[in-house]
Amino acid sequence: MLVRFVTGNEGKAREAQEYLDGITAVNRVEYDYTEIQSDSLTEIATRGARESFEELPGTEPVLVGDTGLFVDALGGFPGPYSAYVEDTVGVERLWRLVSEEENRRARFRTVLGYADGDRTETFSGELAGTIVAPRGEGGFGYDPIFEYNGQTLAEMSLEEKNAISHRGRALATFADWYADLH
Ligand SMILES: O=c1nc[nH]c2c1ncn2[C@H]1C[C@H](O)[C@@H](COP(=O)(O)OP(=O)(O)OP(=O)(O)O)O1
Secondary structure: OEEEEEOOOHHHHHHHHHHOOOOOEEEEEOOOOOOOOOOOHHHHHHHHHHHHHHHOOOOOOEEEEEEEEEEHHHOOOEEOOHHHHHHHOOHHHHHHHHHOOOOOEEEEEEEEEEEOOOOEEEEEEEEEEEEOOOOOOOOOOOHHHEEEOOEEHHHOOHHHHHHHOHHHHHHHHHHHHHHHHO
């Protein structure tokens, strides 16, 4: 069995393979599906999975992932626009914005979209933490300003992060569902 993980990121495909070990093989495919402008990661992932399945050659199921960082005091900003905000404003300036707030709580949310031609499903995972001044050299994206249990995600090893992460939780939920399906 084979699931195609649509991502530009090799590390994400490897992580998916770890969760799906013994259940299915995972191939990374690159496809730039349309990211609709929506407040809902579920909507974005659902459409992305359907479009990828329809447009890519092949019949194996596809999986897409969409992640956002939601800051409580900013009404959930940057949320579904996290990639755009990272590219434009940047992580350091997001920290400066949040540093003016008393409530620095935030959460990462990942929604995985699955499509196989017969069905489309979504699976989500969350990680709650606090926005802090940048620390740590590891990880990517907003990891240096997101603290969980006293450590930023950029200070954790990849294994430590994967064990608690929003993406890991979504992958674990998907893996359970997919194993039951077969
Ligand atoms: O664990 C994470 N730790 C810190 N930052 C993260 C994480 N996961 C995503 N991010 C950031 C990267 C990007 O600024 C935005 C959306 O990420 P995300 O939806 O995965 O899209 P992407 O375009 O980077 O990759 P892909 O090729 O898999 O669609 O949030």
